[in-house]
Amino acid sequence: MTGEKCMFQWLAPYHGGIVTFGGNQKGRITSVGRTGIHLYPSIDNVLFVEGHKHNLLSISQLCDSGYGVSFN
Numbered sequence: 187m188t189g190e191k192c193m194f195q196w197l198a199p200y201h202g203g204i205v206t207f208g209g210n211q212k213g214r215i216t217s218v219g220r221t222g223i224h225l226y227p228s229i230d231n232v233l234f235v236e237g238h239k240h241n242l243l244s245i246s247q248l249c250d251s252g253y254g255v256s257f258n
Contacts, residue, residue, distance in 0.1 A: 189238030194219040197234060205235055213238050227253070 187205065191197065196219050203215035213235040222228025229243075230251065245255055
């Protein structure tokens with residue numbers, strides 16, 4: 187989930203949906219798309235949340251998409 191449109195290769199409208207962040211703040215989901223810049227792998231089904239100031243990854247979503255995740 188991100189609030190930066192420049193990170194997307196493409197975006198499609200997404201109607202409905204609100205996410206809740208820490209502090210009970212809410213953001214509206216306006217689009218869904220694919221991120222990925224140059225040499226980095228792309229990630230599908232990333233939500234664009236209007237006004238969101240951080241980029242958040244879902245580890246379980248990455249694993250479900252076939253990526254391996256390692257923490258050092």
